Amino acid sequence: MSMKSFPSPFDLETPEGAQGWQELYPYNMVFQDSLKEAEDKKFWFCDSQHWPTVFKPFETIGGEFAVKCLGQYNTRHLLIPNSNGIEFRIHLGYLYMSPIPAPEEEFEARVPHFEERAAYYYQNWERLLEEWHKKVRTTIDEMAGLEFAKLPDMVPMEDITSGKAKDGSEVLLENFDRLIQLCYQNWQYHFEFLNLGYIAYLDFFGFCKEVFPNIPDQAIAMMVQGVDMELFRPDDELKTLATLAVELGLDGLFDDPSEVDGTLGRIAAAANGEKWLAAYRAAQDPWFNFTVGNGFYGHDKYWIEHQDIPLAYIADYIRRLLAGQDIMRPVEALAAERVRVAAEYRDLLSGEDRDTFDAKLELARTAYPYVENHNFYIEHWTMGVFWRKVRELSRMMHEEGFWEQPDDLLYLSRGEVREALFDLATGWGVGAAPIGPSYWPREIERRRGIVDALKSRRPEPALNTPPEFITEPFTSMLYGITTEQVQQWLSDDEDTSGGLRGMAASPGVVEGVARVVTSADELSEVQEGEILVAPITAPSWGPIFGKIRATVTDIGGMMSHAAIVCREYGLPAVTGTGSASTQIVTGQLLRVDGGTGVVTILES
Structure with a gap:
């Protein structure tokens, strides 16, 4: 029986109105006709888990940085014996991936390097993770301090008397370059521990499958669940604030959380209101640096900028508390189940197998929280600050007439933004009108139409012929792409x-x-x-x-x-x-x- 296939990317029709869409994205991120034979031999799956909607040109930065940095840790840092990184392409606006196995002839040579490097991290996990938090926070703080101010009418007199001999436009260009580099920097930090977190779990998973051939995947997952995770802190803070509002008798003041100033004003005027507001303000740094999306798009809404979102959640928690519901996560029950399941399987082992089970489970539990916690620090906090600065720059250039909508910068690539900045600086410096205001509004509308046309069609789940068996563990564990699931698709x-x-x-x-x-x-x-x-x-x-x-x-x-x-x-x-x-x-x-x-x- 011949293997069923998904369509080739080269055979898919372009939606009406999206002609020329390839020009919106970097050349290295779209399928090239000259490489058709090679590209059609690869199996590609759509990563709609992280990128569920069509990219605007500037938004490719998340896909580029994330996938490149994931790959570098497999291929160049850790030298994982059987796995390199992931090839990725944008097709009809969506991101597709194809995992790259390491060359078989390199497996043996990579093993000692991998063991040495992974062991160093696992043996120093807590210290290195503490340093990781400092590195990430330092990057975020520097990013938050960048400014994109309007250029002045004239150079200040002190720049003349000091012999500075620069006009300030270099700061605008340097800050844009630095913004991109800082974002890239934290994406490199993002993957410092992530692949090791997965590997520790997969190592435990593989051992359990070996000694307990019939163990369900869920039973293995239960043995590491119920741990304290920072990714749940934003939600836990809202629950705490809702509980405090009820305790202070403020629960009747949340009837219209969409009106932020009015709601906070009524609370401020109430008895005990200032006590609640102090707790509310304290929760915002850092826990309101949280998006309702996933951090990869410029349109994602963050709690810190859209406080009607957390206030609405608080209002709903208050309603449920008043109805007598328990709003807390069942952490104690999950922890008890974690202990029970682990003990049941451990009791089936003895001797060396039991010792190995204990060691691998301990390592998996140590590394597992990072698999989720990193999301808050990178996808939410880092990217929240990044997009805020991008919007700040976009608004400044909007005010200079470069485009019609405040956030239209997203329809330019990173390289085009820098060109537009130099266009602005040149026009300002020579006392003439920049070219951008006569060029970009029309071009952005053309691109907006293409993006909207691409959004009219859902992406294919995969492209080309899948392998007979999908054995790559990350693909299965993270994306749920197994041999059986692909055949169902x-x-x-x-x-x-x-x-x-x-x-x-x-x-x-x-x-x-x-x-x-x-x-x-x-x-x-x-x-x-x-x-x-x-x-x-x-x-x-x-x-x-x-x-x-x-x-x-x-x-x-x-x-x-x-x-x-x-x-x-x-x-x-x-x-x-x-x-x-x-x-x-x-x-x-x-x-x-x-x-x-x-x-x-x-x-x-």
């Missing part, structure tokens, strides 16, 4: 009467009404007791996990954010279904079995 049968199948990501069986959510802007529509169905969830969706009964996603594996968050909230989850968000509609009655990975549509 290729199935021509769209009959869902037998249920959708995905990754059994978090245990439990529940029934409830579906709520299909395709973007963070729709989260306010989620009702109590519904089942969340989405292409993918973001870690920052935590505040709604106390309202829903289960989660179903199109993409994601056992170590995806959706799976980890659901396990930590004690919710059933089925991930990696491929098409749940398009085959299920809001209002349908579902049964979600997180133990078998089956989602059944019970009623339309």
Whole structure:
């Protein structure tokens, strides 16, 4: 039987109105006709887990930095014996990946280097991680201090008398360059520990599969769950603030959280109001540097800039507290289950196997929290400051007439932004009008039309012929892309009467009404007791996990954010279904079995 295939990228039609889309992106990130034969031999999957919507030109920075830095740690830092990095392309606006195995002839030579380097990190984990926090925070602080001010009418007199002999425009250019470099710097730090965190878990996972051939994947995951994670701190801070509001008798002042100034003003005027506001202000640094998206897009909304979002979550927690609900994560229950499951499997071993089990489990538990915690520091905090500075620069150039909308800089590439900055500095310096205001508005509208046209079509889940067996562990663990799931994606049968199948990501069986959510802007529509169905969830969706009964996603594996968050909230989850968000509609009655990975549509 011939292997079924996904379409070749070279055979996919361009949506009407998106002609010329390739010109929006760097040449090295789009498929080249001259390399068709080589590119068609590779299997590419769409990383809609991290990049679920179409890139504007400037937004490719997240994909470029993330995938490049991930690869460098496999290939150049750690020398993982069997794995290099990931090739990536943008096609029709979406990011596709193809993992690169290391050359077999290098496996043996890389092993001692990998063991030495990984061992150093694992043996010094806490000290190195403390240094990591300092490095990341220093980078964020420097980034936050960059300014993109309007150029003055004349050079200050003190620059004349001091012999400075520069006009200040060099600062504008230097600050833009520095902004890009600082972002790149923290993305390099991002992966310093991440791959090691996955490797520690995968090492424990592989050992368990070897000594317990029939152990469920979920049982292995349970043994590391329920640990203290900083990624949940923003949500925990909101719960604490809601509890404090009830205790101080302020719960009646949150009836219109969308009106931020009015809500905070009423609280300030109330008895005990200042006590609550002090706690609210204290929580903001750093925990409100949190986005409702995933940090990779310029349009992502951050709590610190859109305080109606956290205030709405606080108001909802207050409502639930007044209804007598427990709003806290079941941390103690998860920890007890973690201990119980580990003890049951440990008791089945003896001697050297038991010692090995203990050592690998301890290492996995030590390294596991970073797998999620890094998200707050990089995707949320770093990228929040980065996009804030990008918008600051964009607004300044908007005021100089370079484009019509304040955030239109996003439709330029990084190189084009620097060219536009020098255009601005040149016009200002010579006393003539810059060219940009007569060029960019029309060009940006053309590009806006192309991006909107690309958004009209959902991406193909994968491209080209998949391998007979998908064995690369990261692809399975993070993305849920297994041999079985790929074959389901290729199935021509769209009959869902037998249920959708995905990754059994978090245990439990529940029934409830579906709520299909395709973007963070729709989260306010989620009702109590519904089942969340989405292409993918973001870690920052935590505040709604106390309202829903289960989660179903199109993409994601056992170590995806959706799976980890659901396990930590004690919710059933089925991930990696491929098409749940398009085959299920809001209002349908579902049964979600997180133990078998089956989602059944019970009623339309």
